[in-house]
Amino acid sequence: MGITRTRRNQLIWQVAALATQSYSDVAIAEHLGINRDTVARYRRATQPDQEDRPIPHGTPGGYTHHGCRCDPCTAANRENCRRTRAARKETP
Numbered sequence: 001m002g003i004t005r006t007r008r009n010q011l012i013w014q015v016a017a018l019a020t021q022s023y024s025d026v027a028i029a030e031h032l033g034i035n036r037d038t039v040a041r042y043r044r045a046t047q048p049d050q051e052d053r054p055i056p057h058g059t060p061g062g063y064t065h066h067g068c069r070c071d072p073c074t075a076a077n078r079e080n081c082r083r084t085r086a087a088r089k090e091t092p
């Protein structure tokens with residue numbers, strides 16, 4: 001809290017600019033005076049496709065977002081659908 005959306009946007013683009021110059025998260029965090037975890041989050045926000053993130057197998061997200069059809073992902077998706085249906089049934 002205490003940080004405006006404008007300020008946040010400025011930080012995100014500063015992080016992106018520094019990240020393209022091969023600064024580490026720690027260096028950027030020190031430079032901007034913000035938390036290292038925040039830097040990591042902002043950096044990912046501006047470079048979503050930079051690295052192939054590992055698919056979280058065994059989660060509905062692995063199935064729906066990554067299109068994975070391995071057994072754990074399929075099972076998780078089936079379970080998720082089942083829960084969603086059950087929840088819908090309970091609401092009048």
Ligand SMILES: [Zn+2]
Pocket residue numbers: 055056057058062068069070071072073074
């Ligand atoms: Zn999978």
